[in-house]
Amino acid sequence: SNSFNSKNHPHRRYNPLLDEWVLVSPQRAKRPWQGQEEKPLTSIQNQYDPKCYLCPGNSRANETQNPHYEGVYVFDNDFGALLKEEVTTDKADDEADELFKMKPERGINRVICFSHDHSLTLPEMSVEAITKVVSVWKEEYQSLGKLDYINYVQIFENKGAVMGCSNPHPHGQIWAQASIPSQVVRTQQNLKSYYDKHGTTLLYDYLQKEIESKERIILENKGFVALVPFWATWPYETMIISKIPLNSLSDFSHEDQALFAQILKDLTTKYDNIFSISFPYSAGIHQAPTDLESHEEWHFHMHFYPPLLRSASVKKFMVGYEMLAEAQRDITPEQSAEILKKSSTIHYKNK
Amino acid sequence: SNSFNSKNHPHRRYNPLLDEWVLVSPQRAKRPWQGQEEKPLTSIQNQYDPKCYLCPGNSRANETQNPHYEGVYVFDNDFGALLKEEVTTDKADDEADELFKMKPERGINRVICFSHDHSLTLPEMSVEAITKVVSVWKEEYQSLGKLDYINYVQIFENKGAVMGCSNPHPHGQIWAQASIPSQVVRTQQNLKSYYDKHGTTLLYDYLQKEIESKERIILENKGFVALVPFWATWPYETMIISKIPLNSLSDFSHEDQALFAQILKDLTTKYDNIFSISFPYSAGIHQAPTDLESHEEWHFHMHFYPPLLRSASVKKFMVGYEMLAEAQRDITPEQSAEILKKSSTIHYKNK
Ligand SMILES: O=P(O)(O)O[C@H]1O[C@H](CO)[C@@H](O)[C@H](O)[C@H]1O
Ligand SMILES: O=P(O)(O)O[C@H]1O[C@H](CO)[C@@H](O)[C@H](O)[C@H]1O
Numbered sequence: 001s002n003s004f005n006s007k008n009h010p011h012r013r014y015n016p017l018l019d020e021w022v023l024v025s026p027q028r029a030k031r032p033w034q035g036q037e038e039k040p041l042t043s044i045q046n047q048y049d050p051k052c053y054l055c056p057g058n059s060r061a062n063e064t065q066n067p068h069y070e071g072v073y074v075f076d077n078d079f080g081a082l083l084k085e086e087v088t089t090d091k092a093d094d095e096a097d098e099l100f101k102m103k104p105e106r107g108i109n110r111v112i113c114f115s116h117d118h119s120l121t122l123p124e125m126s127v128e129a130i131t132k133v134v135s136v137w138k139e140e141y142q143s144l145g146k147l148d149y150i151n152y153v154q155i156f157e158n159k160g161a162v163m164g165c166s167n168p169h170p171h172g173q174i175w176a177q178a179s180i181p182s183q184v185v186r187t188q189q190n191l192k193s194y195y196d197k198h199g200t201t202l203l204y205d206y207l208q209k210e211i212e213s214k215e216r217i218i219l220e221n222k223g224f225v226a227l228v229p230f231w232a233t234w235p236y237e238t239m240i241i242s243k244i245p246l247n248s249l250s251d252f253s254h255e256d257q258a259l260f261a262q263i264l265k266d267l268t269t270k271y272d273n274i275f276s277i278s279f280p281y282s283a284g285i286h287q288a289p290t291d292l293e294s295h296e297e298w299h300f301h302m303h304f305y306p307p308l309l310r311s312a313s314v315k316k317f318m319v320g321y322e323m324l325a326e327a328q329r330d331i332t333p334e335q336s337a338e339i340l341k342k343s344s345t346i347h348y349k350n351k
Numbered sequence: 352s353n354s355f356n357s358k359n360h361p362h363r364r365y366n367p368l369l370d371e372w373v374l375v376s377p378q379r380a381k382r383p384w385q386g387q388e389e390k391p392l393t394s395i396q397n398q399y400d401p402k403c404y405l406c407p408g409n410s411r412a413n414e415t416q417n418p419h420y421e422g423v424y425v426f427d428n429d430f431g432a433l434l435k436e437e438v439t440t441d442k443a444d445d446e447a448d449e450l451f452k453m454k455p456e457r458g459i460n461r462v463i464c465f466s467h468d469h470s471l472t473l474p475e476m477s478v479e480a481i482t483k484v485v486s487v488w489k490e491e492y493q494s495l496g497k498l499d500y501i502n503y504v505q506i507f508e509n510k511g512a513v514m515g516c517s518n519p520h521p522h523g524q525i526w527a528q529a530s531i532p533s534q535v536v537r538t539q540q541n542l543k544s545y546y547d548k549h550g551t552t553l554l555y556d557y558l559q560k561e562i563e564s565k566e567r568i569i570l571e572n573k574g575f576v577a578l579v580p581f582w583a584t585w586p587y588e589t590m591i592i593s594k595i596p597l598n599s600l601s602d603f604s605h606e607d608q609a610l611f612a613q614i615l616k617d618l619t620t621k622y623d624n625i626f627s628i629s630f631p632y633s634a635g636i637h638q639a640p641t642d643l644e645s646h647e648e649w650h651f652h653m654h655f656y657p658p659l660l661r662s663a664s665v666k667k668f669m670v671g672y673e674m675l676a677e678a679q680r681d682i683t684p685e686q687s688a689e690i691l692k693k694s695s696t697i698h699y700k701n702k
Pocket of ligand 2: 158667668669670671
């Protein structure tokens with residue numbers, strides 16, 4: 001029988017953040033594709049779109065009008081998944097049937113426009129303009145987190161129609177809520193048990209080994225590293241990790257904000273350059289909850305989950321087996337890292 | 352402040368199978384949608400397609416030719432995610448770094464054509480023909496499960512291009528493998544701890560309460576119930592559960608097979624009738640692993656995860672918040688149940 005080679009043989013890798021495995025099938029990339037093709041994001045030409053509800057001066061739902069803002073603009077989502085109002089409930093939590101547990105959830109949904117310019121995306125913005133986005137993320141994390149009923153703040157961006165984004169105007173979202181969401185609870189448990197065992201953060205130790213091996217490192221500056229995690233699930237999944245264990249955006253100095261903006265610009269530029277299109281993804285920050293507990297186990301990081309696999313129009317489907325059994329990927333994280341390393345940090349539109 | 356009402360207020364519900372929560376936002380269904388629209392599955396007219404690699408007599412990849420089969424036909428996937436060959440590895444499992452765990456994975460991928468007729472889908476097949484599919488699922492579960500290196504058999508169907516299905520010929524897949532996949536391990540742990548505590552299966556107790564309340568029950572016959580689970584995540588998510596705690600397909604009598612086929616036909620017919628199209632979904636069976644352990648905690652069930660939300664062309668996107676934080680849904684499970692109850696069991700094409 002053959003001896004195991006991770007480039008050719010199906011194998012499973014362990015994700016220590018989620019305590020679950022991913023099935024890696026390098027040999028499967030060869031199968032032909034006759035399935036659905038996506039429409040790649042075409043370049044937006046207009047800096048202002050009169051029909052866009054995020055552009056400066058335009059009106060939104062409920063007759064609200066956007067100010068004539070410049071740069072970053074944040075407002076409450078007109079159709080939020082959460083509501084600020086407190087609701088009362090009779091049933092004490094522990095009285096509920098263990099198979100029919102239900103609790104009201106309170107929170108705030110914010111929309112953050114990254115720029116007044118309708119035609120831009122993060123990689124096309126200047127480092128200074130992205131630094132402004134990062135500083136507003138920090139402000140929002142802090143001001144929302146300070147509210148006594150908010151215990152967790154999820155900052156994220158859905159980019160591209162294929163990722164459920166319904167407006168190409170550069171923007172992200174912030175969902176702040178009373179409960180710590182399931183996936184964050186799970187990550188926190190794993191970070192905590194590692195910290196309790198080793199006295200260092202899981203991601204600090206992980207990063208030292210990645211920096212030593214270099215194999216999956218895409219970008220590095222004084223403050224941050226972008227890499228393809230060893231346990232990456234999406235074809236071009238990456239993570240940005242702070243070099244020292246910063247708990248959250250609250251620990252970011254002015255310099256950290258600029259360094260983070262720089263690596264955000266370079267990483268998203270590399271993404272766009274893979275297929276010379278605006279590369280779709282969902283991305284978001286995982287950091288300490290705002291529940292006033294001490295959280296030495298938390299180590300600031302940002303996940304990028306891009307769906308494209310073979311080309312600008314063929315994505316990876318996380319369906320059937322993946323929904324019922326386990327995440328599965330077709331090219332190895334090391335092959336993706338190779339492609340991302342070679343991809344330029346000069347945007348294809350500027351060449 | 353208002354008093355809580357699950358029809359109007361955001362809340363979280365607990366999924367006891369996965370030990371995680373889902374955020375329910377009933378008020379959010381009102382938001383306008385300007386995002387991506389899917390192409391609904393158009394009806395297939397030809398019972399035989401000369402270019403289909405699943406049709407009888409046609410050739411597949413690697414010059415293999417399908418037999419001139421009638422009814423159900425099963426074969427090894429030409430581009431499987433798993434391989435049968437054993438591979439050896441030097442590194443003992445427990446020597447591996449806890450942050451870089453990787454193990455070879457061995458298994459078998461099978462494709463199961465539900466019918467020779469290219470134009471059909473499950474709801475359009477007769478109960479007798481679907482019973483044959485169920486009996487082949489049972490045979491495969493048993494024969495694959497008997498192999499000493501196979502410890503788990505995942506049976507599933509991806510239906511529709513939007514669910515990554517690349518061929519409309521009615522078919523499903525079977526992935527059999529050495530390891531028990533992450534999600535199944537998690538479900539098993541939750542089933543087990545419930546069983547150890549109560550001496551009955553979690554789904555048996557759950558089912559008694561659902562049958563009593565009737566609110567989320569869609570279909571019921573002598574052997575099975577189809578319902579919208581209290582913790583449903585996808586807009587029209589359902590589960591088929593056996594009325595008595597059958598461990599797996601191995602426990603299915605001939606009568607059970609026919610009863611299961613009947614409920615499969617009726618449920619998928621109701622789905623098609625919601626928007627008068629062939630309703631896309633991923634569906635799959637969760638049942639006892641084939642690892643030779645005793646599994647009293649397992650209770651046979653089949654999950655249906657359909658993505659459509661508002662219409663034949665607007666699906667729910669599980670992105671951003673959902674990928675990073677927690678599953679989220681816009682209409683309540685009870686509202687979906689209402690729609691599914693009203694939907695007819697006579698297929699719209701036969702009206
Ligand atoms: O095997 P298929 O049908 O070509 O592929 C489809 O189902 C598989 C199992 O759910 C997924 O891994 C693929 O991403 C999907 O496109
Ligand atoms: O809020 P949006 O951009 O309209 O909606 C998008 O992002 C949300 C948060 O990830 C998801 O719940 C929606 O399914 C998706 O379409």
